[in-house]
Amino acid sequence: MERQTRQKQAVMQAIETSGRSLNAAEIWSLAQLEVPSLNLSTVYRQIKTLHDEAQVVRVDLPGQPPRYEAPCHAPRTRGHEHHHHHFHCTGCEQVFPIHGCPGGIERLAPRGFQVQSHDLTLHGHCAACVGA
Amino acid sequence: MERQTRQKQAVMQAIETSGRSLNAAEIWSLAQLEVPSLNLSTVYRQIKTLHDEAQVVRVDLPGQPPRYEAPCHAPRTRGHEHHHHHFHCTGCEQVFPIHGCPGGIERLAPRGFQVQSHDLTLHGHCAACVGA
DNA sequence: ATCTTTGCAAAACCTTTGCACTGCG
DNA sequence: CGCAGTGCAAAGGTTTTGCAAAGAT
Numbered sequence: 247m248e249r250q251t252r253q254k255q256a257v258m259q260a261i262e263t264s265g266r267s268l269n270a271a272e273i274w275s276l277a278q279l280e281v282p283s284l285n286l287s288t289v290y291r292q293i294k295t296l297h298d299e300a301q302v303v304r305v306d307l308p309g310q311p312p313r314y315e316a317p318c319h320a321p322r323t324r325g326h327e328h329h330h331h332h333f334h335c336t337g338c339e340q341v342f343p344i345h346g347c348p349g350g351i352e353r354l355a356p357r358g359f360q361v362q363s364h365d366l367t368l369h370g371h372c373a374a375c376v377g378a
Numbered sequence: 379m380e381r382q383t384r385q386k387q388a389v390m391q392a393i394e395t396s397g398r399s400l401n402a403a404e405i406w407s408l409a410q411l412e413v414p415s416l417n418l419s420t421v422y423r424q425i426k427t428l429h430d431e432a433q434v435v436r437v438d439l440p441g442q443p444p445r446y447e448a449p450c451h452a453p454r455t456r457g458h459e460h461h462h463h464h465f466h467c468t469g470c471e472q473v474f475p476i477h478g479c480p481g482g483i484e485r486l487a488p489r490g491f492q493v494q495s496h497d498l499t500l501h502g503h504c505a506a507c508v509g510a
Numbered sequence: 511a512t513c514t515t516t517g518c519a520a521a522a523c524c525t526t527t528g529c530a531c532t533g534c535g
Numbered sequence: 536c537g538c539a540g541t542g543c544a545a546a547g548g549t550t551t552t553g554c555a556a557a558g559a560t
Binding site for chain 4: 379380381383385386415416417419420423424427
């Protein structure tokens with residue numbers, strides 16, 4: 247049976263309250279504000295558990311370590327995660343969700359290929375880094 | 379001054395003749411057919427050299443180790459690499475180039491964000507794996 | 511008291527680096 | 536020959552795992 251611990255809560259809360267996608271180290275930093283003794287291994291283990299329970303979604307961006315974010319149920323579609331993409335700021339390295347999606351992507355595949363899904367990542371400067 | 383070696387030729391040839399994007403291990407396997415004693419470190423070093431010389435292009439797909447491919451000069455645009463994306467086959471794990479690109483991607487960014495570039499990856503089954 | 515979860519340290523995995531040797535020019 | 540390039544082994548960075556101790560129920 248699953249137990250409630252300060253560590254687990256700290257990890258979950260870090261992911262939920264950030265509003266963006268965090269990698270393991272970022273989650274660790276944030277969760278340590280809550281539980282200073284928190285160990286990185288524990289963060290990885292909690293991430294794995296939460297991911298298996300579909301409490302967090304893994305976000306893979308090209309050339310980057312995996313990030314994790316809280317499931318976004320906005321236009322709730324039968325329990326499915328809302329389809330969205332990500333903006334990667336090359337200034338502060340933070341990753342933000344973006345909600346649109348260009349159409350007609352299936353048409354780009356070579357003839358005979360079958361598209362199951364797609365990932366789109368935008369790179370650039372976030373509002374804060376454009377100003378700076 | 380730069381020297382010609384069997385190892386360098388084997389690495390370059392593996393990348394050029396494959397017609398797709400290869401990771402370090404794949405390059406190693408292929409190049410070893412040519413030079414069986416080839417060391418993985420040498421492969422990494424040659425990749426780095428070739429990449430610095432713009433002889434190979436690095437391809438990062440979400441959640442995957444970096445791959446490398448020969449530059450595609452098709453619609454040669456003043457020496458620039460032709461802008462393209464990739465199709466990742468979830469069956470055979472191979473990666474293929476795709477040449478279209480959906481428009482209006484900049485419009486997806488949040489207000490105040492500045493888009494510099496983008497990556498698009500399609501996932502699915504390639505023609506061979508659809509048939510199988 | 512039981513049994514999951516934790517912290518620590520070691521291992522695993524991929525990539526890079528130090529160093530002496532090979533071999534191209 | 537001289538020095539770029541190679542092989543090997545060791546080191547780095549990140550994630551995973553083994554194990555004894557801690558702590559939730």
